[in-house]
Amino acid sequence: KQEVTQIPAALSVPEGENLVLNCSFTDSAIYNLQWFRQDPGKGLTSLLLIQSSQREQTSGRLNASLDKSSGRSTLYIAASQPGDSATYLCAVTRTGGSRLTFGEGTQLTVNP
Amino acid sequence: KAGVTQTPRYLIKTRGQQVTLSCSPISGHRSVSWYQQTPGQGLQFLFEYFSETQRNKGNFPGRFSGRQFSNSRSEMNVSTLELGDSALYLCASSTDRAYEQYFGPGTRLTVT
Numbered sequence: 172k173q174e175v176t177q178i179p180a181a182l183s184v185p186e187g188e189n190l191v192l193n194c195s196f197t198d199s200a201i202y203n204l205q206w207f208r209q210d211p212g213k214g215l216t217s218l219l220l221i222q223s224s225q226r227e228q229t230s231g232r233l234n235a236s237l238d239k240s241s242g243r244s245t246l247y248i249a250a251s252q253p254g255d256s257a258t259y260l261c262a263v264t265r266t267g268g269s270r271l272t273f274g275e276g277t278q279l280t281v282n283p
Numbered sequence: 284k285a286g287v288t289q290t291p292r293y294l295i296k297t298r299g300q301q302v303t304l305s306c307s308p309i310s311g312h313r314s315v316s317w318y319q320q321t322p323g324q325g326l327q328f329l330f331e332y333f334s335e336t337q338r339n340k341g342n343f344p345g346r347f348s349g350r351q352f353s354n355s356r357s358e359m360n361v362s363t364l365e366l367g368d369s370a371l372y373l374c375a376s377s378t379d380r381a382y383e384q385y386f387g388p389g390t391r392l393t394v395t
Contacts, residue, residue: 205383214287214373215386260326269314269377270339271384273326 173198175263177274184251185282192246192277194261199239201263205271206235206246209258218259219246223266251281284310287376287387295393301362304390308355308376314338315357316384317349320371329372332357333379364394 174197184190194204203222207215219228219235221244227236234247244261258278262271288307296302308315316339317329328341332351349359355376361368371391375384 203383207386212371212391214289214388215375217383217385220383262326268339269316269331269333269379269384270328270341271316271318271326271375272328275325 173201173263173265173272175261175272175274177259177261177277179277180275181278181280183280183282186251186253188251188281189247189249190251190279192248192259192261192279194244194246194274196242196244196263196272198265199242200266201239202266202268204235204237204244204261204263206233206244207260207262209260209276211258215260248279251279253281253283255279255281287374287385289372289374289387289390291390292388293391293393295395296364298364298366298394300364301360302364302392303358303360304372304374304392306357306359306374306376306387308357308374309385312376312378312385313355314377314379314382315351315355316375316377317357317359318373318375319343320373320389321369326373329359361392366394368392369394 206218221237232249258276260276262273316331331339351357371389373389377384
């Protein structure tokens with residue numbers, strides 16, 4: 172059974188700092204990994220999708236990497252801003268499936 | 284392109300009642316998945332529909348059911364509501380299995 176873990180559970184940083192969020196998964200037979208952002212009481216916003224054949228994806232100040240063999244992904248946020256404050260979730264899909272298995276999320280607070 | 288829409292956004296129901304939630308996917312998307320989010324259990328997969336057929340199902344009791352229409356809109360129904368069914372219900376759409384999934388804003392269900 173796939174298990175996804177995110178560390179740390181919460182993170183508070185000053186504005187402008189570069190930071191890394193971690194995601195690990197137990198079953199390497201994944202098809203893709205997706206990073207989401209969730210603001211309080213809202214739905215999920217897709218940030219980045221990494222196919223299993225890819226090593227990383229970039230979008231603006233965000234960079235996500237994937238190491239299938241070690242079961243790890245990282246989300247790098249450059250020059251953090253207060254507007255980046257949210258919960259960040261990673262999720263994986265198994266080969267041939269659509270079901271997303273989510274981690275518990277990292278609650279990020281960026282202080283002005 | 285319009286995003287995923289969910290109606291209603293908020294619902295208050297009494298224990299024992301039933302409820303129907305609706306989800307309209309992004310135009311052209313044929314896969315619709317449903318998730319339940321609670322503080323204790325996180326995000327859990329309910330089921331996925333593709334071209335009007337249930338393609339995948341999570342570990343929820345039979346009180347939770349769904350369907351998809353020919354225009355890809357989907358509904359989920361929960362019968363005999365329990366207090367523990369209080370949650371944010373999210374739907375996601377994609378073009379097909381394992382593609383990038385896009386979430387709606389969710390329906391907040393409160394069971395009293």
